[in-house]
Amino acid sequence: METGLGVFLADIFFPIFEFIAPYVPGETFPNFFNGNIQALQRSLLGSLMVTIIAGFLGSFLLVRNLAMIGDGLAHVAFGGVIIGIILGASTPLWYAMICSIIASASIYELQSREILTGDASIAIFMTGMLAFGLVILKLSGRAITTDIHSYLFGSQLLIDWESLDLISYMSLVSLIVLFSLRHALLAITIDPLSARVQGLPVRGIGLMFSIIIAIVVVSMVKIVGALLVTALLVTPAATAQLIGRSFKSCVFWTQIFGFLSVMIGLYVSSEHGTGAGSSIALTAATIFVMIGLVSGIIKNINPEKT
Amino acid sequence: MESNITSQNGLEQPILEIDNLTVIRSGKLVLKNVNLTVNKGEFVGIVGPNGSGKSTLLLAILGVLKAQEGNIKIYNSKPMSRELYGKIGWVSQAAANLPKDIRITIKELVHLGTVNAKNMFSHTWLPMKDNGRNKKVKEAIEMVGLQGFENFDIGRISGGQRQRAVIARALATEAEFILLDEPLVGMDRESRNSLLKLLDRFCHDNGKTIIMVSHDLSAIRQTTHRMIFLEETIRFDGSTANFPDLESLAKLRGITHTHEQEMGQWSRELGDLKEER
Numbered sequence: 001m002e003t004g005l006g007v008f009l010a011d012i013f014f015p016i017f018e019f020i021a022p023y024v025p026g027e028t029f030p031n032f033f034n035g036n037i038q039a040l041q042r043s044l045l046g047s048l049m050v051t052i053i054a055g056f057l058g059s060f061l062l063v064r065n066l067a068m069i070g071d072g073l074a075h076v077a078f079g080g081v082i083i084g085i086i087l088g089a090s091t092p093l094w095y096a097m098i099c100s101i102i103a104s105a106s107i108y109e110l111q112s113r114e115i116l117t118g119d120a121s122i123a124i125f126m127t128g129m130l131a132f133g134l135v136i137l138k139l140s141g142r143a144i145t146t147d148i149h150s151y152l153f154g155s156q157l158l159i160d161w162e163s164l165d166l167i168s169y170m171s172l173v174s175l176i177v178l179f180s181l182r183h184a185l186l187a188i189t190i191d192p193l194s195a196r197v198q199g200l201p202v203r204g205i206g207l208m209f210s211i212i213i214a215i216v217v218v219s220m221v222k223i224v225g226a227l228l229v230t231a232l233l234v235t236p237a238a239t240a241q242l243i244g245r246s247f248k249s250c251v252f253w254t255q256i257f258g259f260l261s262v263m264i265g266l267y268v269s270s271e272h273g274t275g276a277g278s279s280i281a282l283t284a285a286t287i288f289v290m291i292g293l294v295s296g297i298i299k300n301i302n303p304e305k306t
Numbered sequence: 307m308e309s310n311i312t313s314q315n316g317l318e319q320p321i322l323e324i325d326n327l328t329v330i331r332s333g334k335l336v337l338k339n340v341n342l343t344v345n346k347g348e349f350v351g352i353v354g355p356n357g358s359g360k361s362t363l364l365l366a367i368l369g370v371l372k373a374q375e376g377n378i379k380i381y382n383s384k385p386m387s388r389e390l391y392g393k394i395g396w397v398s399q400a401a402a403n404l405p406k407d408i409r410i411t412i413k414e415l416v417h418l419g420t421v422n423a424k425n426m427f428s429h430t431w432l433p434m435k436d437n438g439r440n441k442k443v444k445e446a447i448e449m450v451g452l453q454g455f456e457n458f459d460i461g462r463i464s465g466g467q468r469q470r471a472v473i474a475r476a477l478a479t480e481a482e483f484i485l486l487d488e489p490l491v492g493m494d495r496e497s498r499n500s501l502l503k504l505l506d507r508f509c510h511d512n513g514k515t516i517i518m519v520s521h522d523l524s525a526i527r528q529t530t531h532r533m534i535f536l537e538e539t540i541r542f543d544g545s546t547a548n549f550p551d552l553e554s555l556a557k558l559r560g561i562t563h564t565h566e567q568e569m570g571q572w573s574r575e576l577g578d579l580k581e582e583r
Contacts, residue, residue: 063408184426187418190410191472193398197368198479199391199423245459246411 006164028270043156055254058237070233072122073217078226079133100214108210154225154277170219224277231281327376349509351526354536360519395481413456419478446477466497
């Protein structure tokens with residue numbers, strides 16, 4: 001067995017998974033826990049890590065009005081993956097990461113210098129990088145293989161130790177940075193000028209945040225797939241906004257909804273073969289609609305108590 | 307600039323000194339030869355027509371906009387310098403338009419005022435090292451009269467309350483020098499008056515120095531001690547009691563300015579004021 005953060009975390013969490021495995025419902029779903037198929041255990045661990053960090057990041061993305069940046073960077077990452085595969089890289093995610101970080105930082109620069117709005121710059125990078133990847137793919141004379149396909153829609157069975165390591169490191173770094181910067185980040189988001197007057201390094205924090213977004217998105221690509229990254233990044237956070245009153249409570253509820261989406265999504269996909277990424281995304285959206293309806297009804301019954 | 311009353315008194319302690327300031331914004335001359343001294347404890351109102359450079363002047367004082375010519379000194383330091391962090395409170399025009407879909411409580415918002423470059427990490431990792439932050443936040447909220455509303459989220463309070471919350475945020479920085487850009491926009495008469503009273507109290511009781519920009523002439527007249535009429539440069543600077551009436555003002559402007567449209571708008575505003583009285 002290799003060594004790395006992924007292995008270290010696996011040593012801690014796999015026994016816990018195995019402990020609760022007997023209580024897990026379903027026929028195939030327990031395989032995520034009991035260790036019969038280790039790839040599934042890795043995938044579960046990876047999914048949970050990614051969900052935690054995505055939820056945390058998503059709360060900030062909504063506040064910063066950057067909901068679609070996840071989708072944009074995921075497309076960029078996919079373009080990067082294709083380039084990596086064609087160059088014969090063993091871990092094409094590294095290429096994806098470099099491309100995403102460059103794109104994310106550029107989007108931030110364009111936006112903060114008021115050269116382009118956020119949406120427009122996201123659109124340009126997203127399509128540009130994806131197109132670049134696809135053109136290169138055609139030129140290289142290769143077809144879209146299952147490997148490439150797995151980056152589009154995520155692949156539970158292809159989470160090897162190397163990927164888990166990468167996901168673990170990226171999640172840990174992002175979590176530490178986001179947690180450390182959370183007050184400053186909120187301050188510069190709510191009122192950038194005041195933050196600057198208070199002496200906060202607005203630009204530095206903004207750039208740092210952009211890099212973190214890129215890292216988180218790339219770490220999600222392998223698990224949920226480039227097309228569905230936004231589902232875990234934004235939907236739970238948006239659901240939390242429906243019922244949370246403070247930023248803190250929103251962050252808390254985001255974690256709950258993210259966790260539920262992943263668990264229910266994985267259960268449904270493993271029992272009915274509906275595809276993990278899409279099932280998770282669908283669950284997250286369903287939870288949003290349900291909570292939205294319920295909170296809407298409650299508000300109508302009791303409007304002044306909102 | 308002819309009648310800079312207070313700075314002639316040698317005993318006063320200047321907090322802001324602007325010397326011959328010229329600012330060009332995207333190719334357009336916005337401010338020219340602005341000279342201004344503000345002393346501790348003064349409550350200065352800046353009025354002027356739209357596009358007269360009021361906000362530009364504030365942004366230059368904050369150091370967000372660079373001056374093409376001239377000098378600005380705050381507490382004897384250049385704008386944006388390290389020594390000034392936490393000394394200036396800024397209440398922006400955008401304050402009333404804080405995004406309403408953000409779920410953040412008044413307490414959380416005010417708390418953000420206590421974050422600065424020095425404590426932004428210790429804030430997070432050493433929550434027990436409070437340094438009186440919570441007390442500061444509590445006091446700031448009490449000062450603007452929002453006690454009892456701490457846990458309301460800013461999307462669900464009135465415009466006036468939100469403006470107070472933003473001011474509380476500026477107070478939590480412990481700033482001695484507070485700049486407000488159009489704080490009265492979108493407020494009803496009642497909350498406007500109580501906000502003005504609040505600002506007046508800061509000045510008198512807490513010794514804060516305040517510069518408020520507004521195109522609400524009557525509000526400025528009601529509260530401030532000193533008024534400045536700004537239009538590219540300072541055209542009147544003196545005690546509020548001496549602020550010229552409509553005709554003299556037109557004369558003051560007419561000599562040097564020919565923008566009919568702006569002129570008309572400003573006159574209309576003054577007209578509204580007359581009716582109000």
